[in-house]
Amino acid sequence: MITYAVPVTSKRTGKYIGVVGIDATLDEIENFLKKHQWGSVYSFLINSNSGVIFHPKLKPSTKLLEDPIYIPISGLEQDNGSPAEFSDIERAMINGETGVKFIEKARDGKARTYFYASIMNKKYSFAFSLASEDMEFRRSQEPSDRSNINDSYYNLLKMYASPLLKKELPGVYERIDVRENEERYPGLRITYNHSTIFLPPQSHCDPIRYSYNDSLAEKTLEAHLWINGIEEDKGCDIMQRQMYNKGVRADVLITYPIEKIWRERAFESIDQIKWTNVGLRSGVFRTYPGHRSTRNYDPTQRPWYKRTSSAPHKTSVSTPYMDSAGVGKVNTISQAVFEGMTPKTTEECIANPKMGGCPCEVDNDCYIKRCYMSEAGGPNSKGRRCATERVEAVTGLDILYDDFQNKTLHSMQASDFRKSCGQMYNCPNGKPGCTTRCYLFDYSANLVMDPDFLTANALDKSQYESVTLGRKEGEVMKHLVYNHKFFKRKESQDFQGSCSITPAQPKVTLEGLPQKPEDNDDYYRNRGKIPNFHNDFGCIQDVVSYSADDSALGPSKMITGNVSGPCMSGFYYVKALPKTNLYLLVIEDWMAMKQSLFYNFNCNITRSVVNSGAYLIINGTCAHKYTSKKTLRELQKCPHLSDVPLKCGFNGAGRLDTSVILNFQLAIMCLSLWLLNSFELKKCTP
Incomplete structure (x- = not known):
């Protein structure tokens, strides 16, 4: 605060x-x-x-x-x-x-x-x-025709069975058909009949009231009546204040038609799709199958939303992570939904032909690289035109990581079935022990697919979450950074960093820990006055990151090279996957280097040099001296120090005041002696 x-x-x-x-x-x-x-x-x-x-x-x-x-x-x-x-x-x-x-x-x-x-x-x-x-502000409008739009349901499904909602909304709970402990969703409460709507704090006129309101039944009733109501949307105007921001209900209504598509779709891997959702910039979050989200969940602040918004013309695939709803280790595959743009005038398009609303034929004709034909009818349907640069929403699906990797590896089998990913064979020198290693990594050199992720303990996030290419294949990463200039290195200071007192250790069990949204919300409400033990503390960190430069791929759109170092040797290929945020790395004749020592220090050093992450600055103060470079203060990277003028004064006393102070001090001394030696106070007379 x-x-x-x-x-x-x-x-x-x-x-x-x-x-x-x-x-x-x-x-x-x-x-x-x-x-x-x-x-x-x-x-x-x-x-x-x-x-x-x-x-x-x-x-x-x-x-x-x-x-x-x-x-x-x-x-x-x-x-x-x-x-x-x-x-x-x-x-x-x-x-x-x-x-x-x-x-x-x-x-x-x-x-x-x-x-x-x-x-x-x-x-x-x-x-x-x-x-x-x-500069042109546009807000979603509610459809004028709502005849094909049925009711949407708030994500707190359990509350529809509460006495309050049973009375106010009779028959709704039965219509939703809430199921508990389904085989695909153990421990969760879901509905296959409908998607559910979640409204995060930012969509409320009073976010703090929402966050600390524990009357879940009342909260559910208010949300249900509003998103399905016909009352005029006045938003958070001071004179006519309502509960939700203007446009929230419009976003609920215009996303309703996608629910039918989600329910009726059918494809080979549908059983491995856990959640499908769409998050709008207003904070409205629609997900299927319907289920509960945590109280302060905000889709616009989630990594999948930010990642997709930063490169909206590409399909984005996340690194593996543990699902917040508790279904296990997943990847999120997401795409941006652009705000439609009315056609621009001929004069505007002559001055700026790639801007949103101008005619186009292919995606590359547009700044945002998205050329589309509107199905809205009216003036919006006049030919293909560029989308605006504004992202209105991000839609995505969560797929179990194991299935994602197996499907990916299956599609990358060599046509002659030789040297396929994971296959063992003889090395070029005739000795056994070589294999082909295949990886997918993203724009920031984080591994999205790694053969070792399949066997990683799900409770040990450090083995699969935010694992970098430099950490696994240091020699190849070193070539990409220094030889091919494919990765650009960036270094900065984080003055609000988080460090650990002791090295992080994986959880042994999740028993007793909140694992699903309901557990998290209950813990948030009931955690009590004694705070949890934290292994982390605030610190100043040196942050190292990398970003890919596609121009380094050259005319062939591929980088190749041969490496031999303290960790491994092999011949590698790097290629961008079109219209995605991913890059494919294939290393043929991959062979681990055996060392006579029990620990390969050179390998560890090689990987550390090109690994990204946040590192504690030892004695990390702005006055700390470095022998090889200037201090943070000399580089003018330190936060500003406030010069606070302190009022200086002193107490003076005359001769009478001095005697009063002396007598007071003697009285205190006598009182101390009395307490210690059980003397009577009257025997001590200053």
């Missing part, structure tokens, strides 16, 4: 009495600022010293382990001082000014306009950053 406090003085005597203050949780501030966003709009809040209180690039307040270190806004909005124009914005915000400034090329490469103003008597300043495509 942050506290805003002012001193209180007496109007009669002029003397200082105390302090009055207001505490506001960062969670409240984050919810408020995130509500007023669309497209690629984002907002941030800073204090009078340029320290960032909220920014989408920072960790959410719920994940902070210590009081946050407020880093300067320039560290998030500039890269080595570029764009220089942002320095003018920072200076104006520190001075408490209100204004607007356009930057032709912001840090993310987009043309952006910053709107900023101060609050609380210049103590804080906030800003909204709008890309050019965000």
Whole structure:
């Protein structure tokens, strides 16, 4: 939280009495600022010293382990001082000014306009950053014809059987056909007849009231009546305040038709699809089969949503992770849903032919690389045109990881059945022991498919979640970074990092731990006054990351090479998978290097050099001295230190005052002696 406090003085005597203050949780501030966003709009809040209180690039307040270190806004909005124009914005915000400034090329490469103003008597300043495509604000509208749209159901299925809903919505629970402990969903409560709707905190006019409201039946009834009602949607207008943001019900209604497609689809791997869902930028989340989500679940903050939004023209596949609903180890395959765009005028398209709404023939004719034909009818159906750059939603499906890998490997069998993935054969020198290793990795060099993931203990997330290519195949990663320039290395400092007191160890059992949404919500409500033990603590970290550069693939769209190092040897191929965020790595004649020592130190070093991740800066203070480079302070990367003027004063006393103080001290001494030696107080007379 942050506290805003002012001193209180007496109007009669002029003397200082105390302090009055207001505490506001960062969670409240984050919810408020995130509500007023669309497209690629984002907002941030800073204090009078340029320290960032909220920014989408920072960790959410719920994940902070210590009081946050407020880093300067320039560290998030500039890269080595570029764009220089942002320095003018920072200076104006520190001075408490209100204004607007356009930057032709912001840090993310987009043309952006910053709107900023101060609050609380210049103590804080906030800003909204709008890309050019965000200047035209458009909100989903409710369908005028709702004859083919039936009721949608809130995700708290259990509550439909409560006395309140049985009375207010008779027969609905039976119609939903809620099932418990299905073979495919052990321990869960689901419905195959319907998808369910979840409305996260950000979609509510009062997110804090929603988060701390434990009356689940009342919450379910209110949500059900609203999403299926016909009352005029007035949103969170102060004079006519309702419960949900304007447009929330529209998003529920326009996504209803997809439910029928989800129910009736049929394909080979349908049994391995656990969840299918769509998350909209408003926060509305529709999922099938219908089931419960955790109380503070926000689809727009999930990795699959962010990953897809950052490269919306590609199908995105996640790294394996444990499903939050408790069905096991899954991958999420997702795609962006673009906001439709009305046709632009001929003059606009001549000036900017690739913008949303302009005519196109193929995807490459558009900035966003998505050329489509609208089925909406009317003026929107006039030929193929470019989609807008704004992502309206992300739709995805969760598939069990084991099935995903088996299907993928099966499709990559060699046509002559020689040197297929996982196959053992003789090495080129005639000796046995060689194999073909196949991997899928993403734009950030995180492994999406690894042969070892199949046998990894599901309770040991470190063996399959966020495992990097450098950690598994250091020699190949080293070639891709330094020889082919395929991966670009980036280093930064995280002043709000998380470190561990002892090395992380895998869980032995999940017994007693919350595993499904209902468990998590109950734990959140009933965890009590004694906090859980945490192995983590806040620290300053050095963050190393990599990003792929497709131009390095060259005309052949493939990188090949031969490696031989302390870990392994083999011949590798790297190729991008079209229209996805994935790259395929195949290593033929892969052979592990045997060492006479019990531990291969050289192999460990090779992998560490090209591994990404966050690392504790030893003695990580801004005054720490390094022999090979400048300190963080000398590099001007340290957060701003506030110079607080302290009022200096002293107490003076005359001769009479001194005697009073002396007598008081002697009295205290006598009282101490009396307590220790059981003397009578009257015998001690100062």
